[in-house]
Amino acid sequence: MNKILVAFFLSIGLVASASAAGNPPPAACAAQAPYGTPVIRKENSNTLCRTAYLTQHDNIAKIPVWVSYILTPEHTLGCVPRSNAFTADSELPINARSLPADYASSGYDQGHIASDGDMSWDPQVERQSFLMSNMTPQLPGFNRGIWKKLEDQTRAWAQGRNHNLLVYAGPVYNYNNRAIGNSRVIVPNGFYKIVIDTVTHETLVFEFDHASSSNPLNSFVTTLNKVQSDTGIYFPMPEGVSFSQVIWPANTKSIRKAKSVACSTKLW
Secondary structure, three states: OHHHHHHHHHHOOOOOOOOOOOEOOOHHHHHHOOOOEOEOOOOOEEEEEOOOOEEEEEOOOOEEEEEEEEEOOHHHHOOOOOOOOOEOOOOOOHHHOOOHHHHOOOOOEEEEOOOHHHHOOOHHHHHHOOEHHHEEEEOHHHHHHHHHHHHHHHHHHHHHHOOOEEEEEEEEOOOOOOEEOOOOEEOOOEEEEEEEEOOOOEEEEEEEEOOOOOOOHHHHEOOHHHHHHHHOOEOOOOOOOEEOOOOOOOOHHHHHHHHHHHHOOOOO
């Protein structure tokens, strides 16, 4: 399956090269991309290795192309308070950075791609999730609605299954989309998230229009081929991957209770 997809992408020129496992990740971030890194031809981009996630940043659009990270059951019970420490990313060239000021009075939230709630298990990790290189403009109704619902569900899946999950996430966009701020930050027209159970290799693929929605998460389940076609990204998959057509059972109330108990005795 992966070899067929790679051959397809090579034939239409979307990627320069790829193996069944994707490109090798930086050694320090190997754990965050166990099957290799997503592959896309981007001439002006930086791959950024964080403590708990790996990302490719588009220096023209000034948003992440994708993020990749492992969410463990233990990490779902992180107790670090939300810092709101939105900060320009000093690892990027100055003219490639977005700034918190770009979002001021724009009507858009600074929307996380690697979820802050998945990164609240360590103070440094939590602050790294607020780097602007992890942000895209998101409508408040989307960011605080269906996108947050999927973030909460993902943590509930990790906890309920008691398995590590691999998460790929990012925006769907074009360079002719609307841009905000002096840095000209591109506003995505959609978003995707791919959740892989690293034990069973069951996989859920979601794609959303950039809009508020009260529809159930099941209505956003789609195919890997569609997301790859819409983004031009090849996402490496485990051998024996199986794609779920409906979302997995999850109890978000149970994880909130477990988190409350775990955090009642911790001080940061």
